[in-house]
Amino acid sequence: AQSVTQLGSHVSVSEGALVLLRCNYSSSVPPYLFWYVQYPNQGLQLLLKYTSAATLVKGINGFEAEFKKSETSFHLTKPSAHMSDAAEYFCAVSVNTGGFKTIFGAGTRLFVKA
């Protein structure tokens, strides 16, 4: 069975600083990985996804994530935080086992300080 662990339920950065949100996965078969963002009082929307093509995936709003099989990680980064990045971020893993199965992490809330 697959699982997702997001390290840190809350992360706080200053505006202009590097954003790093950590995600580690566990899967017995090759995984597909997603980052979704949830702005206050809204539903989740896709930031980026890894589908076994390039290991470095670029998403919307300047975010990117790198799939590292040896570390079973898919950390989300952005070089320079903006106030508008304040939101909750969810990592998710999905596998192709013939049935529907997407597992979401517990989420990391990002705070951006002026």
Next chain:
Amino acid sequence: NAGVTQTPKFRVLKTGQSMTLLCAQDMNHEYMYWYRQDPGMGLRLIHYSVGEGTTAKGEVPDGYNVSRLKKQNFLLGLESAAPSQTSVYFCASSGSGTSTDTQYFGPGTRLTVL
């Protein structure tokens, strides 16, 4: 193109009352899902549907029923609400349900059961 919409946005129930949450999508998606979101637990799948007239259980189906009479609508019912069902409910849809498919989420319904 409204995407995924949910009705109502907020609801307060007393223990034992029943209600139905409505989800509608205008993207002609085959797959639809109901999740609940609780603090520190991410999203958990309640039920899902792979097409009109079909439904299947997810991770936490107890106490809920669903119906997919029309392709564009997916209803979630609570027959006898319990305080443990206090949560934020999200509906989502996707085109094919494959492991790499993006899910599109509605804005959520915040339900409180007293």
